Every structure is written in C-alpha cells, then in structure tokens.
Amino acid sequence: xxxxxxxxxxxxxxxxxxxxxxxxxxxxxxxxxxxxxxxxxxxxxxxxxxxxxxxxxxxxxxxxxxxxxxxxxxxxxxxxxxxxxxxxxxxxxxxxxxxxxxxxxxxxxxxxxxxxxxxxxxxxxxxxxxxxxxxxxxxxxxxxxxxxxxxxxxxxxxxx
Amino acid sequence: xxxxxxxxxxxxxxxxxxxxxxxxxxxxxxxxxxxxxxxxxxxxxxxxxxxxxxxxxxxxxxxxxxxxxxxxxxxxxxxxxxxxxxxxxxxxxxxxxxxxxxxxxxxxxxxxxxxxxxxxxxxxxxxxxxxxxxxxxxxxxxxxxxxxxxxxxxxxxxxx
Numbered sequence: 577x578x579x580x581x582x583x584x585x586x587x588x589x590x591x592x593x594x595x596x597x598x599x600x601x602x603x604x605x606x607x608x609x610x611x612x613x614x615x616x617x618x619x620x621x622x623x624x625x626x627x628x629x630x631x632x633x634x635x636x637x638x639x640x641x642x643x644x645x646x647x648x649x650x651x652x653x654x655x656x657x658x659x660x661x662x663x664x665x666x667x668x669x670x671x672x673x674x675x676x677x678x679x680x681x682x683x684x685x686x687x688x689x690x691x692x693x694x695x696x697x698x699x700x701x702x703x704x705x706x707x708x709x710x711x712x713x714x715x716x717x718x719x720x721x722x723x724x725x726x727x728x729x730x731x732x733x734x735x736x
Numbered sequence: 737x738x739x740x741x742x743x744x745x746x747x748x749x750x751x752x753x754x755x756x757x758x759x760x761x762x763x764x765x766x767x768x769x770x771x772x773x774x775x776x777x778x779x780x781x782x783x784x785x786x787x788x789x790x791x792x793x794x795x796x797x798x799x800x801x802x803x804x805x806x807x808x809x810x811x812x813x814x815x816x817x818x819x820x821x822x823x824x825x826x827x828x829x830x831x832x833x834x835x836x837x838x839x840x841x842x843x844x845x846x847x848x849x850x851x852x853x854x855x856x857x858x859x860x861x862x863x864x865x866x867x868x869x870x871x872x873x874x875x876x877x878x879x880x881x882x883x884x885x886x887x888x889x890x891x892x893x894x895x896x
Contacts, residue, residue, distance in 0.1 A: 599787075605773025606766030609787045613765025614875055616841055624793040627759075627769045627785030629778070632827055637784070637797070667792055681776055715774055 638662030
C-alpha cells in the first residue's frame, strides 16, 4: 500500500531533518496535535502544543500582546503570527505553528466570516502567515484547517 | 434521537454549573481537547489545553518538579497530579485535568506497560488520581483514555 497520510509524511520529514515542532492551536482545538501524535515516535519531533482557546491563554502563555488582541481581534494574521512565534520560543523548537479561526456555527463578527482561518509558521529566520476561508460545519472546518496546516508544513520541509 | 455523546454531556454540565476547565494532556496528545472543542460554545468552559509531550514542557509550563519526573517518571500518579494542578493554576479554572500514559507501541519501561494511564483531576479543594491499563493499538489507547477522562469529569460534575 502506497498511501501515506499527510501527518505521516510530515513526521517522516521532521524526523529525517532532525527538526522539532511546537503548535499553538485555537480553532482546531487540538486536532492537529492529535493527528501528529497518532504517529508512533512523534515525541522525537513534537514537543509542545498549546490550545489557546481564550484570549487570556493567548496573552499569558503565548505572549500575544493584549493590544494586538484588541486592535486586530483573536482571528487575525497579526495574532496568528504572534501565536506561532510565541509557542516556538517557549521550548525553542525549530518550527512554531499557529492557527486561529472561526470554526462556527457561532462566533462570526463584522468582517469575519465563519470558516475564516489564519495559519502562521515561525522559524528563527521567517514568520509566514496564510489566510483561508473553509466551508462546512464545525468539524469540517477544523479538519480542513488541520489538513492545510500539515500541507504547509510539508511544503516547507520539502524545501529544506 | 436520545443519544448524546459523552463530551456533550460534560459540556452541558460545565455550562450549567458555570464551571471552567483546563487540560494537560500527554499520551492523549490533544484528542480530549479536540473532542470537547467539537462542541459549539465550548469556549464558555474550555479555557486552555497544554499538550506536554516532553518532560521539558511538563516542567517549564506545568511546573511539574524535575525531581518528580526523575524519581517517579513521567508516567506516574505523582506527575499526573502535578500536571492537573499546574494547568488549573495557569488561568485559575475550576477544574484542571491531567493525563499521562504510554500509548505505545514504543515506550514501555520497567514496571510500566503499554496502556498504563494516569488521570488526575484538580480543584481548589481536591486532587484525585486514577490508574488504568488500557488494551489495544495506539489510537485505541488514546481513545479509551480520553473517554475515561470524560467519564470521570461527568461523575464529578453530576455530584455538584
């Protein structure tokens, strides 16, 4: 069987390149960490996950500035970038990944629709952020966001 | 349809009793947080999840003493209790839940078998810990541990 799940590919690339990863999840609520830790041996590369569901958690643990949370809102590229940076710095892993979005069906706000998701990846050299709008019910939006995060990680790791 | 998933029952009880929850997961790797955050409105009670996959994370963020990690090992009742207490204290939620175990297939050690799981629940008044040995492949052990954690929470919440 040639089929390899995306988390397996990412795990293989991280282990092969001896790179470590920390995650800061908001709207995916732990799904991304759950998928990665389904891989036996994931403790080699996965060091820490923070599910920062409240703004207080984003500020206190991930060091997202209070003023960014107020000015741009929790679902914004600015906050996603700071989440990725904040979580990477806690244990100084090679990669930090931050996801923030609105999984719905509640929680839409002005200019922010259900399914809006920002995914940021931080390294010692770069801080990238991507914006998506996913469709579907809550579980589907979580799944699509986690899948997209793995896709991004895979693309970056393939360039190493 | 009368069927209600266990996470829905727990969510309902937490919201009804106006109680908040933080999670410190090790062997379940975010699965418990993922299940709870599948519930729309979970941000009302779920404040923070820490997936402390490394000892460094357990020590640095959850404040599990280094000496406990060395003396009793990461998979021990002592560490589970400190994880629950540590995570509860970060945002001062009503409940803190800690899970540590060996999901396998790697990672068994002397006197510690694959499937061994400790689940601790901390409140301002109590710190309880329960020991289990679950059977099955990695994903099954994660699922059984997350399910058992929800069962314990439900039992405690029903007594409020």
